[in-house]
Amino acid sequence: MRAKQQLEEKLKQILKELNMTWPEKAVLEPPKDKKFGDLAANLALVLAKEAGKNPRDLAAALADKLRCDDSLIADVSVAGPGFLNVRFSPDFWREEIRLVEEKGADYGRNDSGNRKRVQVEYVSANPTGPLHIGHGRGAAIGDSLARILRFSGYDVETEYYINDAGRQMRLLGLSVWLRARELKNLPVSWPEDWYKGAYIVEIAKELLAARPGLLDLPEEQSQDICFEYAMQTIFDGIKRDLKDFRVSHERWFSERSLVDSGAVARGFEMLKKSGYSYEKDGALWFRTTALGDDLDRVLKKSDGSLTYFASDIAYHNNKFERGFELVVDIWGADHHGYIPRMRAAVEALGKPRESFEVVLVQLVNLLKAGEQVAMSTRAGQFETLADVIMEVGADAARFMFLSRKSDSPLDFDLDLVKRRTLDNPVYYVQYAHARVSSVLRRAAERGLSLPERATAELLALLKEEEELELLRILDRFTDTVSGAARNLAPHHVSYYLMELSGALHSYYAAHQVLGAGSGQLSLARLALLRAVGQTVRNGLELLGVEAPESM
């Protein structure tokens, strides 16, 4: 971050002197091979192409300018087709420790989001039963993404959409009501698709105990009570599960409130005005094909009732009315076919395409010792999120969910997630943090007192290659965070943490800290470890994973 910023600034200044401007496509990044230096710029390649010049000549000219300019730059060279390779001085890198010390828990925080208003909606599972492991993945991704976006200067609000209107909810009420009648030995006839789960019986029992006269009420009223009670009970469970998973939503948004407020009707009006709706076969249609979908979609059925899509349009319209500039939905991958029509809707509502993003979360295969665990409703299996958290802990589960691109299927092996080896990277990263904490504790016991801020003089003792390597990695943390935010990809942070932890373990094995030979050198190395520990902690915080002092 600092390296990138400073070099970019220098180069811009030089370009200005040469009457050239910084091209959009210019990139500064660490080269794949370290022998090229700390940072490589393709600037000359891009500029030379535009001007029809030789990139190597241009790069050489830029390199000369850079060289005479700066004490922080140790070496500049030109290589390959015209890359400008820069190596910073050790002093430049050592400053990173002081920056971490200054920023502390805010190290890595950045303002790349420009206070853009973003909503992240996730989980939003129907209140028809407890959360399962697939919901857990969506929950971890949504929660972590919100943390990362906030850390990157976005103005974020998280939301859970409650599907409390519609047929499924009537079925839920009916199912409880029928179970209650069954418990009272009243005649029942089961409809085709009702909720058969054992928890429905439990809910019915509880409700009967609380309201003995329930079944004496008129049928409709009685079923309404059943529905309300069942939904409340199930949501209590969902909220408890989410809390145990360290996931919280700022707002719980009810679909029913949307219907009641007339928002759906308003949505229809907007579509009609924009010319995208029409009537056919007694139903109201939305011409989504005009906006990239492969079929037109029904909004209002010929029997007068609304489709799910209709209220979803109203819901998203409501989101934009609330002033969000970017709406991020986290969906199960089985809904991906739904994206084109939702995009079409957003566009018909007059919003730019890029104001709506969907993060698809692929299915989770639950395994035990390599064997697939059936995800059926049968009891006794680790099928619910609560069971999984109890089995492996929130930290391991969250890290596992966040250590893979969301859009690729994930094998979640219960035995592997409990294992404490690199197979299961959460321990590798947490161990790095615990190790740092342990050494700092030990140092204090031995009377080595590390000041809150290290001086440049002290840090000048850091000369080992592994030390400079750690510092270079630290410098990338901020970029990693802002990149994860921009790409809506929390797993970038996980991979970064694994790399940083690996570098720490290597360093630790190669060099003594407490036994470094001189007290001053020990202190300098302790300062480095403390900065690494802080960065690991900040990164884990973004994943919602704890950074233990000891394990």
Next chain:
RNA sequence: GCGCUCGUAGCUCAGUUGGAUAGAGCGUUGGCCUCCGGAGCCAAAGGCCGCAGGUUCGAAUCCUGCCGGGCGCGCCA
């Protein structure tokens, strides 16, 4: 059939807006502290980045076609 998506080491996967000789872990093989946490470290072997074209200084990345896997394709929610 149409649409979306993925195809990278034996396995599981990274690869940021196109950058240099494609990375990590597991597994395999061989090593490492009488010392700060061995839950660790070091090293070796392992690749036509699905295939074939195209775009350009440059492609795992972008475009087209094909092959293979996953998912979706209701006046369901």
